[in-house]
Amino acid sequence: MADSIQKKLDQIPVESVSDESLTLLVGYNIKRVSNVIQSDLAKTLKPLDLRMITFTTLVLIVDNPGIRQSQLAASLSIERPNFVVIIDELVRRGLVTRKQDPSDRRAYGLYISTAGQRLHKVAIRAVQSHENSLLAHLSAQQRQQLSTTMNLLRQTFMTQHSPGERS
Amino acid sequence: MADSIQKKLDQIPVESVSDESLTLLVGYNIKRVSNVIQSDLAKTLKPLDLRMITFTTLVLIVDNPGIRQSQLAASLSIERPNFVVIIDELVRRGLVTRKQDPSDRRAYGLYISTAGQRLHKVAIRAVQSHENSLLAHLSAQQRQQLSTTMNLLRQTFMTQHSPGERS
DNA sequence: CCATAATAGTTATAAACTATAATCATTTCA
DNA sequence: TGAAATGATTATAGTTTATAACTATTATGG
Numbered sequence: 001m002a003d004s005i006q007k008k009l010d011q012i013p014v015e016s017v018s019d020e021s022l023t024l025l026v027g028y029n030i031k032r033v034s035n036v037i038q039s040d041l042a043k044t045l046k047p048l049d050l051r052m053i054t055f056t057t058l059v060l061i062v063d064n065p066g067i068r069q070s071q072l073a074a075s076l077s078i079e080r081p082n083f084v085v086i087i088d089e090l091v092r093r094g095l096v097t098r099k100q101d102p103s104d105r106r107a108y109g110l111y112i113s114t115a116g117q118r119l120h121k122v123a124i125r126a127v128q129s130h131e132n133s134l135l136a137h138l139s140a141q142q143r144q145q146l147s148t149t150m151n152l153l154r155q156t157f158m159t160q161h162s163p164g165e166r167s
Numbered sequence: 168m169a170d171s172i173q174k175k176l177d178q179i180p181v182e183s184v185s186d187e188s189l190t191l192l193v194g195y196n197i198k199r200v201s202n203v204i205q206s207d208l209a210k211t212l213k214p215l216d217l218r219m220i221t222f223t224t225l226v227l228i229v230d231n232p233g234i235r236q237s238q239l240a241a242s243l244s245i246e247r248p249n250f251v252v253i254i255d256e257l258v259r260r261g262l263v264t265r266k267q268d269p270s271d272r273r274a275y276g277l278y279i280s281t282a283g284q285r286l287h288k289v290a291i292r293a294v295q296s297h298e299n300s301l302l303a304h305l306s307a308q309q310r311q312q313l314s315t316t317m318n319l320l321r322q323t324f325m326t327q328h329s330p331g332e333r334s
Numbered sequence: 335c336c337a338t339a340a341t342a343g344t345t346a347t348a349a350a351c352t353a354t355a356a357t358c359a360t361t362t363c364a
Numbered sequence: 365t366g367a368a369a370t371g372a373t374t375a376t377a378g379t380t381t382a383t384a385a386c387t388a389t390t391a392t393g394g
């Protein structure tokens with residue numbers, strides 16, 4: 001019986017790749033799953049001319065009107081310099097406005113525009129329906145577990161290596 | 168009582184950013200968690216002069232001696248052209264050897280060297296101990312669930328959007 | 335009060351990662 | 365045998381991420 005299994009394995013010369021060693025690593029699995037999701041999500045957002053970063057930026061501006069660029073950049077774990085061009089784009093497209101803070105003339109508060117609100121609404125719906133189809137193969141319990149575990153991990157990590165989660 | 172809570176909230180003007188909307192999105196959570204893990208893993212591998220991609224390449228070559236570049240690239244979801252320089256590096260460092268396949272002179276089989284085996288051993292240990300400390304805050308059951316769910320998602324995705332999981 | 339440090343936003347730039355087209359040699363197959 | 369397909373490569377461009385340095389403004393401690 002173990003023989004027949006070995007026989008089968010031998011019949012597959014190098015055709016199928018054994019990646020069990022990597023499958024055992026949670027970090028690797030999460031990365032692969034994350035990549036697939038991001039790629040899929042990107043396709044969902046593309047018709048709206050949004051990327052992950054512009055989408056999440058819109059969401060946080062809607063939920064935090066008047067927020068400053070640096071706060072937003074920190075929340076999204078993106079370097080401030082790289083975030084400038086993101087905001088530039090959203091402002092240029094009339095989705096977001098920069099208003100100078102009267103109490104601190106260095107800073108700008110970010111606000112959503114009417115067009116931005118419309119796009120936000122559509123995008124949220126698209127992403128949510130995307131998530132549903134993505135997790136269609138999971139039971140309600142599994143989804144709950146996944147969500148809980150991810151949030152727990154994030155909480156744990158955030159308190160440890162707060163800034164600069166990339167590199 | 169609700170008053171005192173509101174009072175506290177009011178004392179934090181724009182200091183704390185509300186990102187509940189994003190926290191509700193599993194895709195976003197996974198991405199954030201994945202980013203933290205990759206960044207942390209990178210730090211673990213850096214002393215060995217390995218990156219995630221060179222580490223995973225080493226592992227798969229050890230587990231699949233004689234594997235071809237194109238198979239390996241497909242397994243790791245990296246474009247073949249981008250993979251050439253990875254293998255170049257590993258060969259240059261004496262960790263991996265390319266042997267021409269006698270049955271197909273276009274192809275090379277990839278093999279680990281003695282130095283490669285040594286590094287592989289050390290790296291596997293480092294990554295595993297990294298994973299343990301990473302998941303220290305999860306119960307055994309939670310770890311099991313996490314692993315199971317990730318594998319399930321990966322299985323599901325792979326059969327759907329097999330190639331080109333990025334973009 | 336003023337010099338110094340710190341902060342918000344920005345510019346410039348480089349490194350790393352990812353994607354695509356095209357080429358060469360070789361193999362497969364009608 | 366000729367055309368199509370495959371393995372590896374080169375060249376190249378786009379995207380993302382990181383870092384240093386600058387301007388303007390605000391905060392702080394002597």
